[in-house]
Amino acid sequence: MPMILHHSPASPFVRKVMAAAIARGIDGQITPVATNPHVSPDELLAVNPLSKIPCLVLEDGTGVFDSAVICDMLDRMGDAPPLIPATxxxxxxxxxxxxxxxxxxxxxxxxxxxxxxxxxxxxxxxxxxxxxxxxxxxxxxxxxxxxxxxxxxxxxxxxxxxxxxxxxxxxxxxxxxxxxxxxxxxxxxxxxxxxxxxxx
Ligand SMILES: N[C@@H](CCC(=O)N[C@@H](CS)C(=O)NCC(=O)O)C(=O)O
Missing domain, CATH: 1.20.1050.10 (Glutathione S-transferase Yfyf (Class Pi); Chain A, domain 2)
Known part of the structure; x- marks a missing residue:
């Protein structure tokens, strides 16, 4: 099962996550799923009780939020140079x-x-x-x-x-x-x- 990202093209926080994934060449590992956080759909609440996007859902179903945490996780995937210096x-x-x-x-x-x-x-x-x-x-x-x-x-x-x-x-x-x-x-x-x- 690929990772999915609860997504809206209008959200700047979602954009940050997708831009970071593109910069690191791992956007192909993420499947965006259109989600309106303002209506709190069950699929989003199941992984993020805050009902906010972006929320990345890992292969085991774990929800990862918010955008800074997702970007930190993505920065440890793949072989491209990291976007966050180590120390x-x-x-x-x-x-x-x-x-x-x-x-x-x-x-x-x-x-x-x-x-x-x-x-x-x-x-x-x-x-x-x-x-x-x-x-x-x-x-x-x-x-x-x-x-x-x-x-x-x-x-x-x-x-x-x-x-x-x-x-x-x-x-x-x-x-x-x-x-x-x-x-x-x-x-x-x-x-x-x-x-x-x-x-x-
Ligand atoms: N600190 C969060 C902010 C995310 C955020 O505010 N997302 C907005 C969309 S741009 C949202 O989901 N709002 C729904 C709500 O507040 O109910 C992050 O960095 O991911």
């Missing part, structure tokens, strides 16, 4: 950049979850707070953008930026973050990013 300061730097990108995704996904709700006081306050998280994250990344796409931190940043383009095209970020924009342009055609574009 020390380089490892910490990659994982911190991944955490920063994940935080931007979390904030943007939360903002997106309010779409269609009345713009009441709670939504207004939450949206402003999460928007500020994204803006501070972008500023930090523009100050120190990744180099290339050789590690998991860079892959996560590309997925976060892709999600902003996908869900918030009316909030352009490139002009205020030229170094980050130049880096994103330089990696967008590489297979891990090009092959995992969210739907148009």
């Amino acid at each position: 020390g300061a380089p490892r910490t730097a990659v994982l911190v950049r991944e955490a920063l990108a994940d935080g931007i995704m979390d904030a943007a996904v939360m903002r997106r979850g309010f779409v269609g709700q009345p713009m009441d006081e709670v939504r207004t306050r939450t949206d402003a707070r999460q928007k500020a998280v994204v803006q501070r994250g972008l500023a930090a990344l523009d100050h120190a953008p990744p180099a290339g796409l050789a590690d998991l931190g860079a892959i996560a940043v590309a997925c976060a930026l892709g999600y902003l383009d996908f869900r918030f095209p009316h909030e352009p970020w490139r002009e205020a973050h030229p170094a980050l924009a130049a880096w994103f342009a330089s990696v967008s055609a590489l297979p891990p990013i090009a092959k995992t574009q969210p739907p148009a």
Whole structure:
């Protein structure tokens, strides 16, 4: 039985996992299964009580989540160079950049979850707070953008930026973050990013 991945092409966290698998040449070992976590299907709850995607289901039926844990597991499979350095300061730097990108995704996904709700006081306050998280994250990344796409931190940043383009095209970020924009342009055609574009 192959590994399956509870998947949606719109999820930036799913995209990070698939991009990491492509970068390491092991995406063929993963079968994506379309799953809507918001309706909590039994198949997802059976492997992830949090009802979140991505969730990788191993050959023995074990559920592996969240995206950082899945990527860590995938990094130990196959023979390609790892995306996470083994030890020390380089490892910490990659994982911190991944955490920063994940935080931007979390904030943007939360903002997106309010779409269609009345713009009441709670939504207004939450949206402003999460928007500020994204803006501070972008500023930090523009100050120190990744180099290339050789590690998991860079892959996560590309997925976060892709999600902003996908869900918030009316909030352009490139002009205020030229170094980050130049880096994103330089990696967008590489297979891990090009092959995992969210739907148009
Ligand atoms: N920290 C988790 C976040 C995953 C996440 O938030 N996934 C969203 C889709 S983008 C989800 O499944 N949401 C369903 C829900 O919150 O009910 C990870 O890195 O995998």
